[in-house]
Each structure stands twice: as C-alpha cells, then as structure tokens.
Amino acid sequence: MTAFDDLLAHQRETVALAQVAGRLGWDQETMMPRGAAEQRGEEMAAMESVLHARRTDPRVGEWLAAAQPPDETGAAHLREIRRVWERATKVPARLAAEIARVTSVAQGQWAEARASEDSAAFLPVLARVVALRQEEADAIRGDRSRYDALLDDYEPGATAETIGAMFDALRPGLVALREKVLGATPPPGLTGRYDVEDQMALTREIAAVFGYDFTRGRIDRAVHPFSSGSGADVRITTRTSEAEPLGSIYSTIHEVGHATYEQNVDPAYALSALGQGVSMGVHESQSRIYENQLGRSRAFTSWLFGRMGEVFGDLGVADAEGFYAAVNRVEPGYIRTEADEVHYNLHVMLRFDLERALIAGDLAVEDLPGAWNERFHADFGVEVDRPSRGCLQDVHWSVGLFGYFPTYTLGNVYAGCLHEALRRDVPDLDAALARGDTSGARDWLREKVQRHGARYQPREVIAATCGAEPSEAPLLRYLEAKFGALYGV
Amino acid sequence: MTAFDDLLAHQRETVALAQVAGRLGWDQETMMPRGAAEQRGEEMAAMESVLHARRTDPRVGEWLAAAQPPDETGAAHLREIRRVWERATKVPARLAAEIARVTSVAQGQWAEARASEDSAAFLPVLARVVALRQEEADAIRGDRSRYDALLDDYEPGATAETIGAMFDALRPGLVALREKVLGATPPPGLTGRYDVEDQMALTREIAAVFGYDFTRGRIDRAVHPFSSGSGADVRITTRTSEAEPLGSIYSTIHEVGHATYEQNVDPAYALSALGQGVSMGVHESQSRIYENQLGRSRAFTSWLFGRMGEVFGDLGVADAEGFYAAVNRVEPGYIRTEADEVHYNLHVMLRFDLERALIAGDLAVEDLPGAWNERFHADFGVEVDRPSRGCLQDVHWSVGLFGYFPTYTLGNVYAGCLHEALRRDVPDLDAALARGDTSGARDWLREKVQRHGARYQPREVIAATCGAEPSEAPLLRYLEAKFGALYGV
Numbered sequence: 010m011t012a013f014d015d016l017l018a019h020q021r022e023t024v025a026l027a028q029v030a031g032r033l034g035w036d037q038e039t040m041m042p043r044g045a046a047e048q049r050g051e052e053m054a055a056m057e058s059v060l061h062a063r064r065t066d067p068r069v070g071e072w073l074a075a076a077q078p079p080d081e082t083g084a085a086h087l088r089e090i091r092r093v094w095e096r097a098t099k100v101p102a103r104l105a106a107e108i109a110r111v112t113s114v115a116q117g118q119w120a121e122a123r124a125s126e127d128s129a130a131f132l133p134v135l136a137r138v139v140a141l142r143q144e145e146a147d148a149i150r151g152d153r154s155r156y157d158a159l160l161d162d163y164e165p166g167a168t169a170e171t172i173g174a175m176f177d178a179l180r181p182g183l184v185a186l187r188e189k190v191l192g193a194t195p196p197p198g199l200t201g202r203y204d205v206e207d208q209m210a211l212t213r214e215i216a217a218v219f220g221y222d223f224t225r226g227r228i229d230r231a232v233h234p235f236s237s238g239s240g241a242d243v244r245i246t247t248r249t250s251e252a253e254p255l256g257s258i259y260s261t262i263h264e265v266g267h268a269t270y271e272q273n274v275d276p277a278y279a280l281s282a283l284g285q286g287v288s289m290g291v292h293e294s295q296s297r298i299y300e301n302q303l304g305r306s307r308a309f310t311s312w313l314f315g316r317m318g319e320v321f322g323d324l325g326v327a328d329a330e331g332f333y334a335a336v337n338r339v340e341p342g343y344i345r346t347e348a349d350e351v352h353y354n355l356h357v358m359l360r361f362d363l364e365r366a367l368i369a370g371d372l373a374v375e376d377l378p379g380a381w382n383e384r385f386h387a388d389f390g391v392e393v394d395r396p397s398r399g400c401l402q403d404v405h406w407s408v409g410l411f412g413y414f415p416t417y418t419l420g421n422v423y424a425g426c427l428h429e430a431l432r433r434d435v436p437d438l439d440a441a442l443a444r445g446d447t448s449g450a451r452d453w454l455r456e457k458v459q460r461h462g463a464r465y466q467p468r469e470v471i472a473a474t475c476g477a478e479p480s481e482a483p484l485l486r487y488l489e490a491k492f493g494a495l496y497g498v
Numbered sequence: 499m500t501a502f503d504d505l506l507a508h509q510r511e512t513v514a515l516a517q518v519a520g521r522l523g524w525d526q527e528t529m530m531p532r533g534a535a536e537q538r539g540e541e542m543a544a545m546e547s548v549l550h551a552r553r554t555d556p557r558v559g560e561w562l563a564a565a566q567p568p569d570e571t572g573a574a575h576l577r578e579i580r581r582v583w584e585r586a587t588k589v590p591a592r593l594a595a596e597i598a599r600v601t602s603v604a605q606g607q608w609a610e611a612r613a614s615e616d617s618a619a620f621l622p623v624l625a626r627v628v629a630l631r632q633e634e635a636d637a638i639r640g641d642r643s644r645y646d647a648l649l650d651d652y653e654p655g656a657t658a659e660t661i662g663a664m665f666d667a668l669r670p671g672l673v674a675l676r677e678k679v680l681g682a683t684p685p686p687g688l689t690g691r692y693d694v695e696d697q698m699a700l701t702r703e704i705a706a707v708f709g710y711d712f713t714r715g716r717i718d719r720a721v722h723p724f725s726s727g728s729g730a731d732v733r734i735t736t737r738t739s740e741a742e743p744l745g746s747i748y749s750t751i752h753e754v755g756h757a758t759y760e761q762n763v764d765p766a767y768a769l770s771a772l773g774q775g776v777s778m779g780v781h782e783s784q785s786r787i788y789e790n791q792l793g794r795s796r797a798f799t800s801w802l803f804g805r806m807g808e809v810f811g812d813l814g815v816a817d818a819e820g821f822y823a824a825v826n827r828v829e830p831g832y833i834r835t836e837a838d839e840v841h842y843n844l845h846v847m848l849r850f851d852l853e854r855a856l857i858a859g860d861l862a863v864e865d866l867p868g869a870w871n872e873r874f875h876a877d878f879g880v881e882v883d884r885p886s887r888g889c890l891q892d893v894h895w896s897v898g899l900f901g902y903f904p905t906y907t908l909g910n911v912y913a914g915c916l917h918e919a920l921r922r923d924v925p926d927l928d929a930a931l932a933r934g935d936t937s938g939a940r941d942w943l944r945e946k947v948q949r950h951g952a953r954y955q956p957r958e959v960i961a962a963t964c965g966a967e968p969s970e971a972p973l974l975r976y977l978e979a980k981f982g983a984l985y986g987v
Binding site for chain 2: 021022025026028029033036040042044045047048049051052054055056058059160187222223224234240241242244267279280327468
C-alpha cells in the first residue's frame with residue numbers, strides 16, 4: 010500500500026461513517042419517536058466526535074505529505090481531502106466542541122423565540138454563535154477575510170468579492186423586473202381541496218418522471234423537505250397541504266434535483282472524497298433547474314395540468330395557460346422559502362449583505378432586527394410586522410451557517426447558465442417536456458454535471474459545460490423573457 | 499475525573515455508538531432501499547471497526563485496573579465493562595475481522611442453500627464458521643470449555659452443564675405431555691381472511707395494552723419480527739398474513755416483551771453498561787411471559803376474542819373457549835419459530851445438543867444434516883423431508899451464533915419461574931386480564947426484573963424475584979396444567 014492508497018482507504022471509511030451520521034439526521038426528521046430526542050443528541054455527538062477524530066488524524070497529514078497521485082483524478086482526491094483536513098486541523102478541538110454545544114442550544118432558543126415572536130430572546134445566543142464563528146474563521150482564514158474562510162466550506166474557491174460583483178450586476182435587473190410585474194394584474198391561483206394521499210402518490214410519480222431512482226432512495230413526509238445521503242442511498246422528503254398542492258409537487262421536484270445529482274455521480278467515486286456534489290451552489294443549480302427552468306416551464310406545466318386534472322379534477326383554472334400563470338404567480342412576501350423566481354434572489358442578497366457585516370464585525374448582533382427591517386422595507390416596500398417574518402424566519406444563523414445563503418443565488422445563477430447551454434444542445438426539449446418526458450434534459454445534466462461529483466471545481470464544471478465563465482446574464486435573460494411574456498410587460 | 503469517571507464517560511459514548519449501529523440494522527430491515535445493500539455493508543463494517551477499536555482501547559484496561567467503584571452499582575458497571583473488554587482484547591484483530599467477513603458470506607450462502615434446498619452447498623462455509631468460532635473460543639476460554647466461553651456472551655455466568663442438567667430434567671415431562679396431547683383430538687383453528695391494515699391497527703392497540711410506550715418507539719413491518727434499541731428509542735417490527743391473524747398479534751406481544759424490558763430500565767442507567775437487558779435468557783423470559791403465560795392465557799384470550807370479533811367479524815370459532823383452544827393448538831411441525839408451547843423447547847434442545855457437539859469437535863459439519871434428521875425423527879416421530887425444514891431452517895449458525903439457542907429455553911424456564919411468583923404476588927390477575935388490563939402483571943415485571951437492566955446477574959434477578967434458584971419445575975407444572983386441561987389429558 011502506498012501513502013495514496015492508505016489515504017483513500019482511510020477516507021472511504023470516513024465517508025461511510027459520514028453517511029451513517031447523515032442517515033441518523035434523516036431518521037430524526039422522519040421516523041424517530043419524539044421521546045428519543047435527547048438520547049439521539051448524544052448519539053449524534055458521539056458520531057461527530059468519531060468523525061472529527063478521523064478528520065484530524067495525524068496520519069492523514071502524513072499521507073497527504075507523502076502521497077503521489079497516479080493521475081488527475083487522484084490529484085482531485087488529494088485536493089478535496091486536503092481541504093477538509095486543513096480546515097479541521099486548524100480549528101482547536103475546544104472551539105469545535107463549543108460551537109457544537111452552543112449551536113445546539115441556539116437552535117432550540119431560535120425555535121422558541123420564533124414561536125413567541127421575541128427576537129430579543131434570541132439575540133444573546135446568536136451573538137455567542139457569531140463570536141465563535143468569527144473565532145473559527147480567524148483560526149482558518151490565513152490571508153483571506155473571515156467571511157471568505159467560512160464561505161469556502163460551502164462553495165470551494167468562491168469569494169465574497171466575486172459573488173458580490175455577480176449579485177450587484179443581477180440586482181438592478183431583478184428590481185426593474187419586479188417593478189414592472191407588480192404593476193400588472195396578477196393571475197388567479199388554484200382553488201379547492203386536494204387529498205394528501207393523492208398528493209403523495211403524485212409526488213412519487215413526478216419524482217420518477219424527473220429520474221429519481223427508487224431502488225436507491227425513498228420519499229417520506231417531513232416538516233421541511235430535504236434530500237439526504239449519497240451514492241446508493243439518497244432519500245428525500247416532502248410536505249403536503251390540503252389547500253395547496255403545488256407545494257408538494259415543486260418541493261419534490263426541487264429535492265429530486267439534489268437527489269439525482271447524488272445518485273448520478275460516477276459509481277467509481279462511491280464512498281470517496283469525489284463521491285458527492287462538489288458545492289452547495291452547484292447542488293442548488295441542479296435543484297433549481299429541475300424545479301424552475303424545467304418544472305415551471307410552459308411546456309412541462311401543460312403536461313402537469315393534464316395529469317393533475319386526471320388526479321384531482323377541477324383545479325380552479327380554465328386551461329393549461331392559466332395553470333402556467335398560476336404556477337408562476339409573482340407576489341411580494343416576507344418569506345424566502347415561499348418566494349417566486351423574481352423575488353427569491355432579493356431575499357438572499359439581503360441575507361448575504363447582513364451576514365457579511367455580522368461576521369466582519371460591522372454590524373452588531375443587537376442591531377440585526379433593525380437592520381433587517383430597514384433593508385426589507387427598502388427592497389420590498391413593506392414593513393416587517395413580526396420577527397418570524399423577519400430575521401427569525403430562517404434556521405441557518407442559529408446553527409452557525411454563515412456563508413451558506415449566497416450559494417442559493419449562486420445556484421440560480423448557475424442554473425441560468427446551464428439552462429441556456431441545455432437549450433442550445435437539446436433544441437427539441439419543449440416537445441418532450443410537454444409529453445412529461447424530461448429524459449433529454451436530465452441525460453444532459455447527468456453527462457455534463459452530475460456524474461463528475463466533486464472531480465472538478467464548481468466554476469470549472471459550469472464553465473466547461475457552458476463554454477463561458479459563469480455570469481448572472483443568462484439568469485436575468487431567462488427571467489425577463491419568461492415573466493415579461495407572462496405579465497405582458 | 500477519576501479513572502472510574504473516565505471509564506464511564508468512555509463507555510457512555512461507546513453505548514451511544516452501539517445504538518447507532520443498532521439503528522442501522524433496524525433501517526436495513528424496514529426502510530432501506532434495496533439498491534443500498536452493498537453500500538450499507540461498508541457503512542456497517544465501518545461502524546463495527548469503530549466499536550471494536552473503542553472496546554479494545556488500552557485506556558479501558560488502564561481505567562479498569564485503577565477504577566474504584568463508589569458503590570455496589572459502580573461495581574456492577576465495572577463487572578459488565580470488564581467482561582466485554584476482556585473478551586474483545588483476547589480475540590486477535592485478524593480473527594475478529596475474519597469472523598466478520600466469513601459470517602457475512604456464510605449468511606448469503608445459507609439463504610441461497612435454503613432457497614434451493616441444498617445443504618451440501620452450505621456445509622463448506624459452515625465448516626469454516628465453526629472452525630473460526632472454535633479458534634475464538636480457544637482464545638477467550640481460559641479453563642472453561644469452548645462452548646461455555648461462547649455461551650457466556652449471551653448468558654453471562656451460565657454453563658452447558660447447568661443448562662444441560664435443567665434441560666435433562668425438563669425433557670421427560672415435555673415428551674410425556676406431548677404424547678398425551680397428540681393422542682387427543684385437536685381443536686379447530688381460525689378460518690377466514692383478515693385485512694392486513696386492520697391487523698396492523700390491532701397490533702398497535704395490543705402493543706399499547708401490553709405497555710409499549712409509543713413516544714419512545716414505533717412498529718413497522720418486516721420479514722422477521724424483532725425488537726431493536728435501548729432506552730428512549732426501542733423499535734419493534736411485526737409481520738402480517740391475510741390468512742393468519744394470530745401471527746401478527748402474538749409476534750407483536752412477544753416483541754413488546756423484549757421492548758418494554760428495554761424501555762423500563764431505570765433511566766439512571768441510560769447509555770451505560772447497565773442500560774439494557776442483562777442476558778438473552780432474561781430477555782426471552784420477558785417476551786415469552788408476555789406472549790404465552792399472559793397473552794395465551796384463558797383470561798386474556800377471552801378479551802382478545804371479543805376485540806378481534808369487533809374488528810374482523812366471524813373468526814370461525816364458536817366462542818371464547820374455542821378461541822382459547824385455537825390459540826393454543828398443539829401440532830407437531832418442523833419449524834421452531836412456528837412451534838407451540840409444548841413442542842418449542844424440544845426444538846431448542848435438539849439444537850443445543852448438536853451445536854455443543856459441533857463446537858467440541860465431536861460432530862463433523864459434514865455429518866450435521868444426517869445427525870439433525872436422525873435426532874428429529876427420534877424426538878418428533880417424522881422424517882425431515884427437505885433441508886429448509888431441517889438443519890437449514892435457522893439463520894443462527896450461518897452468522898456464527900453458537901451458544902445462543904439454549905437461551906430460548908432458558909427464557910421459557912425463567913418465564914415459568916416468574917409466572918408462578920407473579921400469580922402468588924398478584925392473585926387477582928385473571929380478572930384484570932379478562933378486561934384486557936395487563937397493568938398488574940407488567941408493573942410487577944418492571945419492578946422485579948425490567949428496571950434493573952444489567953445491574954444484577956441473570957440468575958440473581960430471577961432468584962431474588964422468585965425466592966428460589968431457577969428451576970424447570972414451574973414451567974413444567976404450568977404446561978401440564980394448561981394443556982392437560984385444554985386437551986382433557
């Protein structure tokens with residue numbers, strides 16, 4: 010065994026254990042009896058402790074120093090293993106444990122504060138989380154900014170500067186489009202009640218339509234939809250609401266985008282550092298192109314309208330065109346996760362700017378609610394009337410996720426780039442989508458993006474696919490064309 | 499931190515990780531998509547490797563040498579931790595890995611051989627399993643016999659000699675009872691078809707009747723019923739058959755016996771060496787007393803007859819007395835897991851004798867099928883007509899479980915002892931059971947047995963409860979009285 014072989018064998022076991030930890034997380038949200046929460050906390054902590062010990066194992070450093078990659082793929086393995094190892098070894102064990110402890114408490118306090126609409130109750134623990142993440146960033150950043158050091162964990166190679174420039178270029182076009190669309194008459198939405206078991210059956214059918222492999226996955230109900238796992242065991246969850254059938258359908262298509270990315274990674278990379286999606290941004294590009302550019306397209310919604318009519322009867326809209334308009338209704342709202350394609354990225358930009366300021370120390374945590382509400386009013390034109398619709402709406406900051414939010418919009422930007430290239434390479438796509446046939450699109454995405462796993466860096470894989478560096482322009486062109494036509498503006 | 503504190507903290511994390519491994523096993527039998535089997539194998543192996551490293555950690559030996567238990571309970575912690583540590587450290591890592599590898603292969607070959615009724619295809623790998631377990635026994639046995647060394651893992655403190663003496667005393671009475679009962683006319687069984695969803699709903703109701711705490715557990719379907727987990731997360735499975743509703747009900751009551759033992763352990767022992775059932779025999783005593791002495795009693799079946807009539811309508815038997823007889827039908831059969839109370843222990847004794855001979859080297863593996871069939875004919879009076887009804891029927895030996903089988907009958911013996919003591923202490927039990935009220939029995943079992951977890955040695959807890967050393971006599975008295983009356987013999 011060479012040092013390279015030793016390293017990959019060690020990594021294989023680490024990845025297998027990380028899969029086990031992921032499966033526990035899935036279980037917690039879907040199957041676990043409620044009385045098991047406290048014990049499960051200890052089980053998770055024990056798994057994290059095992060994983061931390063493996064990730065900081067001094068032998069990994071020795072193997073990394075000695076390993077000779079046999080080829081370019083081998084070099085990519087080393088790159089990914091080194092990135093995680095350097096980060097893990099730079100964070101003192103005391104700090105890592107304190108972050109785990111405090112974020113666990115903070116998540117509970119956040120949930121309580123949100124339920125009681127009391128942001129003041131949450132701010133002290135949030136201040137502690139911010140301080141700990143600043144300390145962690147200082148430990149790992151080298152000559153990078155604190156924020157870039159944190160961002161790198163979710164989007165390797167990205168910086169606040171490049172992302173910020175992209176967002177600055179995107180923003181005026183979104184604001185202008187928003188103004189125009191909100192000046193027009195909104196289309197009617199769906200009406201009626203929709204049996205939730207029928208919804209579950211339909212989500213399974215639609216997951217299969219989008220290529221989800223049920224022999225290596227399953228769909229269950231959970232409070233929040235998510236995708237979990239890699240390789241041969243990638244599970245998704247969905248939610249159902251009797252009054253609102255589009256939620257179960259589009260959250261399922263979104264999660265199937267995440268899940269098929271994982272299912273379609275080259276099996277040669279299974280249980281290795283390359284055996285999963287390369288970044289949060291590229292992951293979100295897959296979920297968003299499935300959900301929006303494909304799932305909310307005029308062509309696909311014409312098929313979906315027919316299928317929903319067969320399952321549920323009258324939907325309260327006259328025809329496929331009315332259904333397409335209902336699926337793409339633009340409405341101002343407080344909540345990011347409920348936002349339409351025009352508003353969504355404005356919600357993200359607000360968070361990106363505020364969290365950069367928090368981590369840089371330019372915004373005090375105690376001033377966060379005011380800063381949020383002021384910015385929200387400036388961007389959306391309405392006053393935030395309660396914290397659960399303002400700075401308490403997302404779980405992310407409570408669990409220490411700073412640097413994560415921008416990957417949502419980065420994913421949309423990447424999806425815009427990929428969609429233009431897809432339309433260029435697969436010109437007859439709409440005819441297939443109108444038959445409920447997504448195979449042309451997903452074969453292309455598997456070939457260009459998904460099968461590579463983490464073999465290439467995020468921007469590399471997008472640039473190689475699209476023939477150009479990623480840019481916000483395709484997303485903006487897509488949104489302007491789609492919503493301009495829909496709203497006649 | 500003293501050495502004792504360090505040891506218990508280490509043990510707590512080990513137990514938490516063992517819970518995680520157990521949860522994976524549950525997932526595999528209930529939820530896992532079938533395409534995930536190979537990846538799951540690597541995940542399980544990685545968890546086993548982590549657990550093995552913790553169990554053989556040299557620090558455990560140092561702590562054990564230095565630890566001063568603060569009290570008798572502390573001494574019990576040390577006793578349990580030392581037992582596992584001594585065993586784990588005496589088995590060479592190479593041998594432990596080889597056993598894991600070979601039994602994994604052997605289980606697959608057993609399943610194939612059973613499906614194709616080809617015992618010759620299984621014998622070579624079984625010979626390898628036997629040889630490895632002999633080698634393991636030699637590594638750990640000290641001055642004990644090989645078989646006793648293996649047995650100790652499932653039933654601490656038991657020996658083949660004491661168990662054999664008990665079985666020898668039990669056997670003639672069982673054989674005589676069997677002869678008498680089989681000479682009488684058998685009662686009719688249930689007829690009809692039983693909706694499986696209604697069966698699942700009824701198993702949930704009956705699990706609650708027997709005290710299963712759903713806030714710390716759940717019931718799912720699986721091919722083989724089992725109970726899994728400890729403390730705050732103890733899950734059970736059941737199976738349903740449209741033609742045979744008693745299977746789902748009595749396998750559920752059986753598993754609830756196992757599960758409530760785990761759920762009712764003193765919370766002070768959670769995630770410690772004392773936080774689970776003390777032995778397989780005591781475990782089986784709980785499942786069997788729930789299933790048989792309580793669940794198949796005249797009093798309880800009179801309630802169950804009424805409840806099943808409400809759910810399913812006509813059961814094909816005239817009255818509660820006919821139902822009681824149908825539930826307790828005695829029939830000769832090939833399969834241990836389907837055997838009635840009269841036959842069951844004869845199946846176990848056959849295996850006990852054969853596996854002792856295999857491990858001692860007195861019976862060659864190649865001679866096993868012949869020896870099985872000869873013994874079966876002698877004990878049951880019929881020829882084994884195919885291997886799946888003979889020596890291939892149980893999974894145990896393929897996965898290396900030698901020394902496990904006798905704990906089934908030991909459990910029945912313990913259940914007999916406990917049942918006599920229960921009837922003495924709770925004289926009005928039948929009136930409650932006839933109302934579907936099991937609380938008197940289960941409160942007594944929780945108080946006397948279940949809450950102690952592994953605090954006391956197996957025989958200690960039975961003897962303290964019953965006021966006498968465990969003996970086969972109460973079981974025999976119970977069986978003779980029950981089946982004598984039922985069959986008028």
